[in-house]
Amino acid sequence: MNKEIIEDVHDLLKYIKPNPEKIKQLLTTMEYRKKVINTSLGLKEKNNYRLIIDTTLTDDEFKDEYPYCFKLVSYLVKDKEFSIIDNWIVVDKNKMKLSKYLNKFNWKSEVPNTLYKGMINELGRNDSTALFDVAKSKSLVISTNMYDFLTSATNTSYRSCYTIDGSHFNGNIAYCQDNFTAIVYTYSKDIKRKIGRIYIYVFPETKTFVISRVYGSFYGAEIKKATKEIQNRLDANGKWNVTFFEYYSDVYSNARPFYSGPLPVFFDAQYTRIFHTKDKLHEADVPFLDFRYSYCLKCGKTTKNGHYGICGKCQEHVVKCNHCTNPVHDSYIVNGRRVCPDCIKEYYKECPHCGELRHKDQLYKTPDTGELWCNNCIDKEYSYCMICNDIHRKDKDHCIGPSSLCPKCWGKYVIPCSECGIPIIDKKDYRMTYILDNKRFCKHCYSQQDGSKVFIAGRFRDIYKRDNKYNIGEHYQVETNIGDIQNITSNAGDEITLTAFDMETELHEFNNRTSF
Numbered sequence: 437m438n439k440e441i442i443e444d445v446h447d448l449l450k451y452i453k454p455n456p457e458k459i460k461q462l463l464t465t466m467e468y469r470k471k472v473i474n475t476s477l478g479l480k481e482k483n484n485y486r487l488i489i490d491t492t493l494t495d496d497e498f499k500d501e502y503p504y505c506f507k508l509v510s511y512l513v514k515d516k517e518f519s520i521i522d523n524w525i526v527v528d529k530n531k532m533k534l535s536k537y538l539n540k541f542n543w544k545s546e547v548p549n550t551l552y553k554g555m556i557n558e559l560g561r562n563d564s565t566a567l568f569d570v571a572k573s574k575s576l577v578i579s580t581n582m583y584d585f586l587t588s589a590t591n592t593s594y595r596s597c598y599t600i601d602g603s604h605f606n607g608n609i610a611y612c613q614d615n616f617t618a619i620v621y622t623y624s625k626d627i628k629r630k631i632g633r634i635y636i637y638v639f640p641e642t643k644t645f646v647i648s649r650v651y652g653s654f655y656g657a658e659i660k661k662a663t664k665e666i667q668n669r670l671d672a673n674g675k676w677n678v679t680f681f682e683y684y685s686d687v688y689s690n691a692r693p694f695y696s697g698p699l700p701v702f703f704d705a706q707y708t709r710i711f712h713t714k715d716k717l718h719e720a721d722v723p724f725l726d727f728r729y730s731y732c733l734k735c736g737k738t739t740k741n742g743h744y745g746i747c748g749k750c751q752e753h754v755v756k757c758n759h760c761t762n763p764v765h766d767s768y769i770v771n772g773r774r775v776c777p778d779c780i781k782e783y784y785k786e787c788p789h790c791g792e793l794r795h796k797d798q799l800y801k802t803p804d805t806g807e808l809w810c811n812n813c814i815d816k817e818y819s820y821c822m823i824c825n826d827i828h829r830k831d832k833d834h835c836i837g838p839s840s841l842c843p844k845c846w847g848k849y850v851i852p853c854s855e856c857g858i859p860i861i862d863k864k865d866y867r868m869t870y871i872l873d874n875k876r877f878c879k880h881c882y883s884q885q886d887g888s889k890v891f892i893a894g895r896f897r898d899i900y901k902r903d904n905k906y907n908i909g910e911h912y913q914v915e916t917n918i919g920d921i922q923n924i925t926s927n928a929g930d931e932i933t934l935t936a937f938d939m940e941t942e943l944h945e946f947n948n949r950t951s952f
């Protein structure tokens with residue numbers, strides 16, 4: 437039994453705590469049921485049930501595999517020297533990236549229509565990104581490796597319902613148990629990270645195989661190379677034909693979407709192509725796809741449940757990580773959110789002051805030590821200066837009312853009120869600086885000065901004090917006593933008697949918007 441596969445699968449599903457014996461049992465079942473297709477495709481324990489084919493191309497091979505793409509590039513660059521594989525072009529004796537050079541062209545309008553359509557047919561897309569993606573160094577894998585099945589859409593450059601938190605993840609386990617499914621995929625550097633993939637259904641006894649929908653970046657020449665390899669292994673001398681065929685419910689079973697209700701397999705029936713050696717494919721020649729139910733990796737029961745590699749009953753004990761949405765069994769609670777250990781390791785860190793876990797984006801450098809503290813600890817131990825917004829320790833804090841100032845701003849901008857002597861801020865254009873006759877006052881003392889102003893009804897109004905009478909020009913609204921607002925209309929120069937209480941009320945309402 438392949439220990440590497442067992443360890444990889446257990447690590448993949450560790451947060452749902454699968455039963456190790458059930459994983460071994462699934463692998464044993466898979467090896468037994470896929471014995472015929474493994475023999476036909478050359479898949480065995482020694483090669484980890486993987487047939488790996490290098491698809492790295494030279495420029496000449498690219499020209500043969502993607503003739504329209506090569507002709508399109510040649511048309512745009514004219515007589516310049518270039519390499520699609522290495523992504524360079526020589527312009528005015530200088531070498532630059534070919535991809536950057538080609539971006540300045542509108543391909544649809546600047547190349548002949550035959551070349552443009554031919555490129556789309558070869559790539560399946562109409563942009564330079566696909567052109568250079570297909571030219572990258574990659575390997576092609578034909579596999580019945582159990583880990584490859586279970587990660588058909590997990591740790592990949594694409595997503596589908598077969599991902600580990602998807603509604604049909606258990607479809608991968610169902611595929612492990614039938615006698616005809618294999619997977620074909622491409623990767624670049626890490627064989628555990630797929631770039632594109634197809635599930636294929638192989639029937640060696642009739643020299644027939646079916647390919648389904650492509651997921652991720654999987655290009656025509658790569659599919660052609662995979663199908664050619666399978667054809668050679670099933671019948672190297674056969675004359676192969678391909679028939680586009682939309683599967684219907686009479687020729688497959690136990691899969692959505694045609695079969696309603698919870699089922700692990702979702703079969704992309706409308707995307708299928710059948711490869712065969714017959715001159716004409718009759719309906720009787722269409723392979724019947726008898727899909728299986730899934731298998732719970734915790735209790736070992738057969739299940740129609742589509743989630744997490746387990747049955748519905750065992751699923752009751754599984755929750756999702758609020759950060760990555762993967763299923764978790766062991767987890768941490770951070771700010772009321774459940775987070776898996778992997779996300780804790782990658783995205784979270786302990787605040788050294790309080791010891792609580794916090795997201796790394798919610799930790800801030802302290803100005804004196806440079807340590808990363810959480811916001812709560814920063815607020816407890818530090819203050820924000822109301823003038824410069826820098827943070828400083830509270831034991832060095834200076835306050836004016838409820839507002840904090842750092843020692844630097846306190847020494848630079850704070851002076852005593854010219855009337856009562858309390859500390860006030862003396863800073864040009866600062867909203868709490870009250871100036872009259874080149875003297876600085878606190879808010880209260882300023883309101884008592886002859887010649888001060890108050891902001892009323894959208895404008896600054898002059899106030900002239902004579903005994904206990906105030907001359908206030910124009911129309912404005914003033915609160916003369918609690919709960920009673922009256923409009924006062926007067927011509928400039930009229931005298932209006934206000935009590936001291938009235939004046940204080942008025943200033944209380946409006947002086948918070950006074951600025952000079």
